[in-house]
Amino acid sequence: MHAALITGKQSVELREFPDPTPALSGVVVDVALCGICGTDIHAWQSGDPYPAAVCGHEWMGVVSAAGADVRSVAEGDRVVVAVPPACGVCTACTAGHATMCTTTLAHATGRHPTAPAHGGFAPSIAVDQKRVLAVAGDLSDVQAAQVEPATVALHAVRRSSLRLGDVAVIQGAGPIGLLTLQIANNGGAGQVIVVEPHSERREMARVLGANVAVHPDDARQVIADATNGLGADIVYECAGLAATVQSAVDLARRGGTMCLIGLASGLATIDPRIWLGKEISVQSALAYTHEEFAMAMAMMADGRLRVEEMHSATVRLEGLSDALAGLSDGTHGWLKVLVDPRSD
Ligand SMILES: [Zn+2]
Ligand SMILES: [Zn+2]
Known part of the structure; x- marks a missing residue:
């Protein structure tokens, strides 16, 4: 064969x-x-x-x-x-x-x-x-x-600290992001906001249950509006790009969580002042x-x-x-x- x-x-x-x-x-x-x-x-x-x-x-x-x-x-x-x-x-x-x-x-x-x-x-x-x-x-x-x-998405949400009523952000609406969005909804997220540059993928995110799907350029404002300026309780990074590691933390509230699912190849640049200042919790999930x-x-x-x-x-x-x-x-x-x- x-x-x-x-x-x-x-x-x-x-x-x-x-x-x-x-x-x-x-x-x-x-x-x-x-x-x-x-x-x-x-x-x-x-x-x-x-x-x-x-x-x-x-x-x-x-x-x-x-x-x-x-x-x-x-x-x-x-x-x-x-x-x-x-x-x-x-x-x-x-x-x-x-x-x-x-x-x-x-x-x-x-x-x-x-x-x-x-x-x-x-x-x-x-x-x-x-x-x-x-x-x-x-x-x-x-x-x-x-x-x-x-099962990759289910494992990630199970490992994460998502709580009932949380504002959850999903970065990236590829297959893993769209699955994570649905599992976060099932896990009791109060609101799921998807951040994705492609309009067809944003539309698919809405079809599959996202409350809001926004272009990355508008993400900060939309998330601020939804959280009285605080930021998201939890951000699932599903884009898998070096640049989106920091932007995931940027979208989280002080004391919030960033859960890394997408796998960026190579090194990512982060701003430790923001990570420390936010007292961010970092979780990650593999397989x-x-x-x-x-x-x-x-x-x-x-x-x-x-x-x-x-x-x-x-x-x-x-x-x-x-x-x-x-x-x-x-x-x-x-x-x-x-x-x-x-x-x-
Ligand atoms: Zn796979
Ligand atoms: Zn063993």
């Missing part, structure tokens, strides 16, 4: 791999859809080397083979990619920090010794049974393919835990988390390169592009 790998700067290669077979406790999943993540776009833009399993980490599909020891799922089950539960034996787990399990993180970042040699931009992928969860309820394939990014995948799926299944609207296009494996270019230059105004790696 052929899998697409991001092999360098603006380079995608279709490489031949043997058809995967399941380990004793493993499954083979025939991938139906795999989402293109900001990480994939960054890998394609920068040429920075990423573990092969990371590019194409938002997949769903059907179990086509299961090892003899597999109990949690069966052949024919629709599944979504996940990370395993905390291992219980790594240094972090044995020190009592199960949510910071080193093994789970290694799976999330494609660095575990059992990581596949390619991601989900492939017709099939072999993983341990603990790396998949059966699709909840009657989620569509398009919904199920967005469980992974939804997720096993349990949070089921939570995100449940919120999607009962309609609290909407992702269908964010689906912009589906392309074939051969179209991945063009899709990455389109997402990179923003010409199409795409949000979430899914890859269907099944051959004709």
